[in-house]
Amino acid sequence: MGIDFTGGTLIEIGYEKAADLTLLRNTLDESGFSDATVQNFGTAKDVLIRLKLQEGVSSADLSAKVLEAINKKTTEPANLRRVEFVGPQVGDDLAQDGFLALLYSTIGILIYVAWRFEWKFSLGAIVATLHDVIVTLGVFSALNMEFDLTVLAAVLALIGYSLNDTIVVYDRIRESFLTFRNKTVEEMMNLSVNVTLSRTIMTSLTVILVLISLFFLGGEVIHGFSLVLLFGVFFGTYSSIFIASPVALMLGACPADLIPPVKKGEHIDNLP
Amino acid sequence: MQNHYPLWKNILVIAIFAISLLYSLPNLYGEDPSVQISTTRSEKVTQDKATQIEAAIKNAGLALKAFEFSEGKVLVRFTNTDDQLKAADLIKDQIGNDYTVALNLAPTTPSWLQAIGADAMYLGLDLRGGVHFLLEVDMDAAVKQAEERYNEDIRLALRNEKVRYESVAKDNGFIKVKLKAPEDKAALLTVLDKDFRNLELTEPPAQDEVWLKISEREQKDIKKNAVGQNMTTLRNRVNELGVAEPVIQQQGENRIVVQLPGVQDTTRAKEILGTTATLEYRLVDVEHDVQKAVEGHPPVTSRLYYEKNGQPILLSRQIIVTGDQIVDSSSGMDQDGRAAVFITLNGAGAAKMGKVTQANVGKPMAVVFIEYKTETKIVNGEKVRHKEKVEKVISVATILSVFSKRFQTTGLDSPDEARNLSLLLRAGALAAPVDIVEERTVGPSLGQDNIDKGFLSFVVGFALVVLFMAGYYKLFGMIANMALAFNVVIVVAILSLLQATLTLPGIAGIILTVGMSVDANVLIFERVKEELRNGNSPQASIYIGYEKAFATILDSHVTNLVVAVVLFAFGTGSVKGFAVTFIIGILSSIFTAITGTRMVINWIYGDRRVEKLSI
Numbered sequence: 001m002g003i004d005f006t007g008g009t010l011i012e013i014g015y016e017k018a019a020d021l022t023l024l025r026n027t028l029d030e031s032g033f034s035d036a037t038v039q040n041f042g043t044a045k046d047v048l049i050r051l052k053l054q055e056g057v058s059s060a061d062l063s064a065k066v067l068e069a070i071n072k073k074t075t076e077p078a079n080l081r082r083v084e085f086v087g088p089q090v091g092d093d094l095a096q097d098g099f100l101a102l103l104y105s106t107i108g109i110l111i112y113v114a115w116r117f118e119w120k121f122s123l124g125a126i127v128a129t130l131h132d133v134i135v136t137l138g139v140f141s142a143l144n145m146e147f148d149l150t151v152l153a154a155v156l157a158l159i160g161y162s163l164n165d166t167i168v169v170y171d172r173i174r175e176s177f178l179t180f181r182n183k184t185v186e187e188m189m190n191l192s193v194n195v196t197l198s199r200t201i202m203t204s205l206t207v208i209l210v211l212i213s214l215f216f217l218g219g220e221v222i223h224g225f226s227l228v229l230l231f232g233v234f235f236g237t238y239s240s241i242f243i244a245s246p247v248a249l250m251l252g253a254c255p256a257d258l259i260p261p262v263k264k265g266e267h268i269d270n271l272p
Numbered sequence: 273m274q275n276h277y278p279l280w281k282n283i284l285v286i287a288i289f290a291i292s293l294l295y296s297l298p299n300l301y302g303e304d305p306s307v308q309i310s311t312t313r314s315e316k317v318t319q320d321k322a323t324q325i326e327a328a329i330k331n332a333g334l335a336l337k338a339f340e341f342s343e344g345k346v347l348v349r350f351t352n353t354d355d356q357l358k359a360a361d362l363i364k365d366q367i368g369n370d371y372t373v374a375l376n377l378a379p380t381t382p383s384w385l386q387a388i389g390a391d392a393m394y395l396g397l398d399l400r401g402g403v404h405f406l407l408e409v410d411m412d413a414a415v416k417q418a419e420e421r422y423n424e425d426i427r428l429a430l431r432n433e434k435v436r437y438e439s440v441a442k443d444n445g446f447i448k449v450k451l452k453a454p455e456d457k458a459a460l461l462t463v464l465d466k467d468f469r470n471l472e473l474t475e476p477p478a479q480d481e482v483w484l485k486i487s488e489r490e491q492k493d494i495k496k497n498a499v500g501q502n503m504t505t506l507r508n509r510v511n512e513l514g515v516a517e518p519v520i521q522q523q524g525e526n527r528i529v530v531q532l533p534g535v536q537d538t539t540r541a542k543e544i545l546g547t548t549a550t551l552e553y554r555l556v557d558v559e560h561d562v563q564k565a566v567e568g569h570p571p572v573t574s575r576l577y578y579e580k581n582g583q584p585i586l587l588s589r590q591i592i593v594t595g596d597q598i599v600d601s602s603s604g605m606d607q608d609g610r611a612a613v614f615i616t617l618n619g620a621g622a623a624k625m626g627k628v629t630q631a632n633v634g635k636p637m638a639v640v641f642i643e644y645k646t647e648t649k650i651v652n653g654e655k656v657r658h659k660e661k662v663e664k665v666i667s668v669a670t671i672l673s674v675f676s677k678r679f680q681t682t683g684l685d686s687p688d689e690a691r692n693l694s695l696l697l698r699a700g701a702l703a704a705p706v707d708i709v710e711e712r713t714v715g716p717s718l719g720q721d722n723i724d725k726g727f728l729s730f731v732v733g734f735a736l737v738v739l740f741m742a743g744y745y746k747l748f749g750m751i752a753n754m755a756l757a758f759n760v761v762i763v764v765a766i767l768s769l770l771q772a773t774l775t776l777p778g779i780a781g782i783i784l785t786v787g788m789s790v791d792a793n794v795l796i797f798e799r800v801k802e803e804l805r806n807g808n809s810p811q812a813s814i815y816i817g818y819e820k821a822f823a824t825i826l827d828s829h830v831t832n833l834v835v836a837v838v839l840f841a842f843g844t845g846s847v848k849g850f851a852v853t854f855i856i857g858i859l860s861s862i863f864t865a866i867t868g869t870r871m872v873i874n875w876i877y878g879d880r881r882v883e884k885l886s887i
Contacts, residue, residue: 012718014717063538063711063713064538064539079715079717080713080715081714081715081717081718082712082713082714082715082718083538083711083712083713084711084712084713085708085710085711085712086709086710087408087707087708087709087710089408089709090406090709090710094844097842097843097844098842100842101838101839101841101842101843104838104841104842105834105835105838105839108834108835108838109831109834109835112830112831112834113831116827149843149844149845149846149847150777150780150846150847150850152847153777153839153843153847153850153851156835156838156839157784157832157835157836157839157850157854159835160831160832160833160834160835160836161788161832163828163831163832163835164788164791164828164829164831164832165828167824167827167828167831168795168824168827168828171823171824171827171828172824175820195802196798198798199794199795199798202744202794202798203788203790203791203794203795205740206737206740206741206787206788206790206791206794207784207787207788207791208787209733209736209737209740209787210733210734210736210737210783210784210786210787211733211784211787212733212736213729213730213732213733213736213783214729214733214780214783214784216729217725217728217729217732218725218726218729218776218779218780218783219721219722219725219726219776221398221722221776222725222776222777222780225777225780226780229784
């Protein structure tokens with residue numbers, strides 16, 4: 001979790017030459033910031049210092065104190081690039097807002113897909129999407145990266161993207177339901193997934209191309225963002241093929257669900 | 273199945289493209305480092321003053337690019353930031369306190385573009401550098417202050433009306449009035465009914481007591497006013513700091529966002545924004561023994577204070593004037609070279625000061641510097657807001673002669689302290705203490721870095737997609753690429769028109785739309801290919817491809833839109849920037865990828881016999 005949600009202080013400084021991390025660590029230790037973590041950020045010249053919310057110390061002017069302590073010890077004055085301080089109240093709020101955003105977007109999409117298709121499809125889409133989010137976050141945390149606001153934005157964008165993929169397949173399934181009356185549900189779904197396959201892969205490829213560019217050239221700040229989307233697009237692509245439709249199938253989706261105005265219900269009961 | 277667009281549709285698409293191109297143009301022009309000079313008061317910068325400023329800059333040998341004077345404001349453009357900074361210092365020294373000198377980046381957009389309302393995109397703090405503060409207003413303190421005021425007022429009113437009371441004290445949200453004798457209750461109620469109607473009255477069983485409470489509604493008003501007044505004060509203070517284009521907005525019920533583009537000295541900014549400093553003038557009590565007061569027996573009419581050097585001193589309880597009566601102040605040096613604050617009082621303050629000094633010539637008067645400091649600390653895992661009222665006597669001087677409206681105060685530690693104090697006195701006091709709960713500072717070098725990196729990754733990402741599409745879909749791919757470029761132009765134009773804030777995640781949003789908006793074309797082209805495979809004629813394939821893909825494109829884009837809108841509603845700062853570009857990008861891509869590409873394809877393949885499509 002990044003300071004956006006936990007609260008704390010983050011200071012990014014830059015030097016002309018490679019920074020001496022050990023010296024910085026010792027300096028901070030001596031100056032009473034023993035819980036500070038010091039690491040390189042992007043290049044060896046840039047340093048990121050993280051401080052937790054401290055007991056008994058006012059946080060508002062922490063950054064100034066840290067910088068002062070560092071500049072006393074190093075020969076070259078640090079170039080202050082970025083300071084972020086998030087108080088405990090704000091951290092809680094941001095975490096809550098983030099959670100609500102996830103919740104509302106999921107509900108919004110559930111409703112939209114249920115309205116445009118049917119609840120079984122809607123559930124299939126949500127299962128596939130949740131799968132993407134969970135797997136991506138799993139990989140993300142396995143890499144021990146920091147979860148901040150931009151990463152949350154990426155997760156939400158991922159939800160949109162993964163659904164987009166799923167819906168293209170669903171749309172084709174509906175079309176198949178309408179055109180091929182003599183095939184089984186399974187065959188029709190299979191066919192639909194197959195004809196949309198090239199499109200699914202093409203789109204994923206273009207998105208991956210821009211994400212790779214963003215990941216390698218967009219700078220450290222946006223690393224987490226592009227990484228989440230890179231993984232997400234990868235998982236999202238296979239989940240819309242291998243999860244979304246099978247789930248709808250398992251739930252007993254059939255042509256009658258999508259072809260109005262035949263009465264629903266009756267057909268569902270008759271399914272194997 | 274004629275692949276033909278009516279004339280109006282062609283014209284519409286071309287017109288939208290032309291307008292978008294026009295409004296995205298300002299972004300190609302750069303910005304000049306410049307200095308902006310305006311007045312803090314209502315009157316404007318005069319022509320004389322402007323000429324004087326221009327001459328001063330030229331005399332100092334600074335190369336100015338342009339000197340603009342209009343609507344009582346002066347804008348001086350420079351070719352580099354060194355000259356800009358030097359000039360700003362020079363101007364500050366020359367023209368004194370009544371003017372605000374702010375560093376600024378003035379756009380070089382030509383005037384004909386400005387005339388049609390075309391401006392460059394508004395860059396967020398992460399791209400231009402600056403500070404973002406989130407301040408939380410301490411609402412409870414505002415209510416407590418009101419209680420204190422009522423407490424004093426009631427006491428004063430009772431004394432004036434000669435109602436004998438035992439005590440008037442605040443207790444747990446109540447103001448409890450205890451009378452000396454129960455017979456006076458009728459008189460007490462008359463006083464309360466006359467002047468304190470808005471307080472809620474409770475009569476406890478004890479006959480000689482009345483409890484008063486500030487009503488819920490008034491408490492709400494007090495809180496609302498506290499935030500409002502704090503915003504006004506903060507705005508004044510920020511103006512005094514000299515920041516071009518500051519943003520001061522209320523967020524939620526009790527928070528205020530302050531964004532100061534280009535500000536680097538965050539320590540000073542924090543000091544200026546957060547402190548609640550004011551002055552009080554009191555007479556020194558020379559009749560009573562200070563030592564006794566230190567031992568714990570202060571006289572009723574006086575209070576014990578400590579001077580800067582730790583010396584105890586007795587000051588009269590009665591305040592001559594307070595900070596709110598100060599209408600203007602400036603800082604400088606007195607005759608002896610000490611840091612001084614020059615003060616001007618309002619009418620009432622001046623009258624009072626005149627009266628008191630007249631009656632007390634030869635006696636000492638003290639200046640008390642009062643500062644409220646709030647800090648949030650974590651004690652045993654709990655957030656505790658710690659408030660401290662620091663009162664120090666900064667100077668004690670003998671009243672040599674009668675003075676009223678204008679006078680000076682010395683005794684400050686440094687010229688800097690004098691400067692800050694005079695600024696705070698000018699800008700007014702905060703109605704309630706504020707606490708910085710979030711801070712994000714971006715240095716100017718990082719800002720430029722972010723722009724460069726964002727731009728580079730955009731160009732490379734765009735180029736990769738263009739190559740890929742052209743390679744895979746040939747001519748159709750090239751048409752999709754045109755639509756893609758068109759889409760970016762529209763996004764930039766709309767961002768510029770709305771003056772929405774562009775942030776680094778916002779740039780990422782544009783890049784992402786580049787990757788995603790080709791999806792619509794991929795859908796269409798794949799469908800066209802499929803129809804061709806099914807044995808349809810090229811013309812029919814184009815027609816069916818577009819027709820059938822349309823519903824899918826709409827459906828799939830709506831999901832992205834839902835997410836983006838939720839993100840916009842809940843996101844803050846830079847994340848909101850992402851949501852904005854993403855929403856605009858998605859919407860305009862539906863237009864460009866469908867209508868735009870169709871128009872070009874119709875031009876190429878429409879209305880003629882086609883054997884083969886280049887797809």
